Amino acid sequence: MKKRDEKRIFMCSSVHVWSDTRIYFKEAKSLADKGFQVEFYALDFEGEKENIPNLEMHYLPALSRKERYRHMRVLLKAFEESEAKNFHFHDPELLLLAKKIKKKYGNKVKTVYDMHEHLPAALLTKQWIPRFCRPFVSKFVEVVEKYYLKWVDAVIYAEVSYKQNYAMNQATKTVDVLNYPVMPPEIQEINPEKxxxxxxxxxxxxxxxxxxxxxxxxxxxxxxxxxxxxxxxxxxxxxxxxxxxxxxxxxxxxxxxxxxxxxxxxxxxxxxxxxxxxxxxxxxxxxxxxxxxxxxxxxxxxxxxxxxxxxxxxxxxxxxxxxxxxxxxxxxxxxxxxxxxxxxxxxxxxxxxxxxxxxxxYSWQHESEKLVGLYEDFEKKKIRLGIYE
Missing domain, CATH: 3.40.50.2000 (Glycogen Phosphorylase B;)
Known part of the structure; x- marks a missing residue:
């Protein structure tokens, strides 16, 4: 089995576009700037694309909700071929991949779930779910999500309130990386007509x-x-x-x-x-x-x-x-x-x-230090990541 690099992070989303503010402009670029090698997978989207040192971009086609399982196949194959030791994912559906990866590689890899929302609560207002089904769907997803979280080594909360809904086991590291803005470009004098x-x-x-x-x-x-x-x-x-x-x-x-x-x-x-x-x-x-x-x-x-x-x-x-x-x-x-x-x-x-x-x-600078610290902590402390079935 190939040796995996602790300084390499496989970051992916099957839902978000590559230019997503939190994922690309904040997290991926911050990690790359600190010397981590980031392999980044997300949906393609029009816009000016950059060449950033230490940041390798891969673009997925946009698919319907019913077809997104195809992205999981692509991401799993790409991770198996990668030398990255860290699997950092941004979507609840990718918890399924986290389990497959942990069962196959055990403590040779680390899985990191970047939680953007409290999914069971969010499902109660999703317009694509019939209203009468939402409470059942929410409760079902809550049970399933908590089961799959057993296969995650670290959870990143985008909101402090999310962790109130989860009791993580001792082997799971947690950190709040709040979604604050980066320092904006210098304000220019602009006088709008209205x-x-x-x-x-x-x-x-x-x-x-x-x-x-x-x-x-x-x-x-x-x-x-x-x-x-x-x-x-x-x-x-x-x-x-x-x-x-x-x-x-x-x-x-x-x-x-x-x-x-x-x-x-x-x-x-x-x-x-x-x-x-x-x-x-x-x-x-x-x-x-x-x-x-x-x-x-x-x-x-x-x-x-x-x-x-x-x-x-x-x-x-x-x-x-x-x-x-x-x-x-x-x-x-x-x-x-x-x-x-x-x-x-x-x-x-x-x-x-x-x-x-x-x-x-409320600046991203403080939050980026916590994100980088998570991976530096993995390197320095060699945290025991638990026993997986």
């Missing part, structure tokens, strides 16, 4: 898509006509319903929708904006997560208007960089927008305070 509200992320109902459209409608009713709502991200809901809402409420000149774009290109749009929006629905998964958008807005010196979840309220109040509101109260949200629009001094002050909080508390 007062601009921005949201960046997946566009679905439970992530506040129609709450933001209702906010735009409320602004028009209050006599505000010189504003733009810029929505950046893929649409995962009925597009006809969106178009119908915009046309019925005469919002054609106020809504700009752009598709998913590379992380480095998002900042230009932030700098052209005045307020960052995060009007998520109070689903179990959203209530227990710290949305990355909050911290990106802070890094871009944007005051924030977000859902009135306890953690969101605490974060924004401590930094004095935004307001929270009931996401289903478009009139209240519109009043806050008007308040910030009219008080430019207060708006700028909030933006500056948010940036200071980002620098001190």
């Amino acid at each position: 007062f601009t509200l921005i949201y960046v992320g997946v566009l679905t109902e439970q992530r506040g898509l129609f709450n933001m459209l209702e906010l735009a409608k409320a602004l028009r009713k209050k006599g505000c006509h010189d504003f733009k709502l810029k929505l950046i991200g893929p649409i995962f809901t009925n597009e006809e319903k969106i178009v119908d809402f915009i046309l019925r409420n005469k919002l054609e000149n106020h809504i700009e929708q752009l598709d998913r774009m590379q992380y480095k290109d998002i900042w230009r749009h932030y700098y052209q904006s005045h307020i960052g929006l995060c009007l998520l629905h109070p689903t179990p998964n959203n209530l227990n997560s710290h949305s990355t958008k909050l911290f990106e807005y802070m890094a871009a010196k944007l005051p924030v208007i977000a859902s009135n979840f306890p953690d969101f309220t605490r974060i924004l109040a401590e930094a004095d960089c935004g307001y929270t509101v009931d996401p289903f109260d478009p009139e209240g949200a519109a009043d806050l927008v008007m308040k910030l629009k009219e008080d430019k001094h207060r708006s700028q002050e909030m933006g500056e305070k948010g940036f200071r909080a980002f620098e001190q508390l």
Whole structure:
């Protein structure tokens, strides 16, 4: 059996595109920068591709949910041919591969599960699952997931709250690597033509898509006509319903929708904006997560208007960089927008305070050190990884 290299990491996703912010721009590049050899597998996607030292890119075709099992075959074969000692994966479905790999190689390899969400809670709001089935599917997945976690040597939590749902065995190492932003490029002086509200992320109902459209409608009713709502991200809901809402409420000149774009290109749009929006629905998964958008807005010196979840309220109040509101109260949200629009001094002050909080508390630099430390710990301590059936 070939000797595997402790400094080589096989990082993969069968779901995310290669340019995913957390996986590529934060984790893969941080590890490569620290001298680890990263073999990176993720879905192909248009965009400017880079040549990064120590980072070897492999692109998978986009497949339907029913066909994604084909990616698992490709990834398993690629790992078997690789010299990497570390199998770092980002999707729950790849837990099946982790078990196969551990059964075959035992302690000669390390499997690391990068947990982006608490899956059982997230399934309760997945639109592609019939509503009446969701509780059963969630409970079933919870049982299956906990079984497969026995074959994982380390779990990386993207949110502190996730670990409350898991009791790991002593052989499993855990670390919180929170999804905070990287230091943004230097802010340039850009003067947009209209007062601009921005949201960046997946566009679905439970992530506040129609709450933001209702906010735009409320602004028009209050006599505000010189504003733009810029929505950046893929649409995962009925597009006809969106178009119908915009046309019925005469919002054609106020809504700009752009598709998913590379992380480095998002900042230009932030700098052209005045307020960052995060009007998520109070689903179990959203209530227990710290949305990355909050911290990106802070890094871009944007005051924030977000859902009135306890953690969101605490974060924004401590930094004095935004307001929270009931996401289903478009009139209240519109009043806050008007308040910030009219008080430019207060708006700028909030933006500056948010940036200071980002620098001190919410920067990726601190999180990258924990990620690198996980692999350095594997090397130095030669952790005993447990006994596998």
